[in-house]
Amino acid sequence: NAGVTQTPKFQVLKTGQSMTLQCAQDMNHEYMSWYRQDPGMGLRLIHYSVGAGITDQGEVPNGYNVSRSTTEDFPLRLLSAAPSQTSVYFCASSKHFLLQGGSNQPQHFGDGTRLSIL
């Protein structure tokens, strides 16, 4: 059972570079999301998607783009990396809390991508 797979696990970028963090899930989950986790702060939502072709902004979307062409994949793109984007990034998926008739659907997380911007 693969669950949620994120690649790469570690990445170092220079300021101004762009890159894509990959996320794939094999649980047929409708809902997928990207978070960043910084010391002393809660997980902050960057972007999310409730199904293929549908994406929306979270709390901290600036500097990031997403797309959802398939149910399985939800890549996160950094357009022009900045030192403030140094963080640990987590992708998560779940059954849709509304479609499944309840809000109790837990999110399943990938192992994270540790990103450093120099």
Place this chain on the structure above:
Amino acid sequence: GQNIDQPTEMTATEGAIVQINCTYQTSGFNGLFWYQQHAGEAPTFLSYNVLDGLEEKGRFSSFLSRSKGYSYLLLKELQMKDSASYLCAVRGDSNYQLIWGAGTKLIIKP
């Protein structure tokens, strides 16, 4: 604004009981989650509360009081492997997204 508060760090002894508190102020309430996160790893789901009262799952229990905006996670018979951060998250009304606390780092001493 929306806010979730948890203690930053707690220390407990192996074999003992510890209670980790979480207070929240959110726009609406559609359930509260507890997650465990070991250092360098992903968060994993522990429990969910949407009605007032206690939910028990083995050594772990979670309590909710919606009128007080308060929850706690109770860990019994502590083991060294319980050393981790414990994250509280509330599903509010704003697009039903989860709002996360900063987490409580639990240190277990022998």
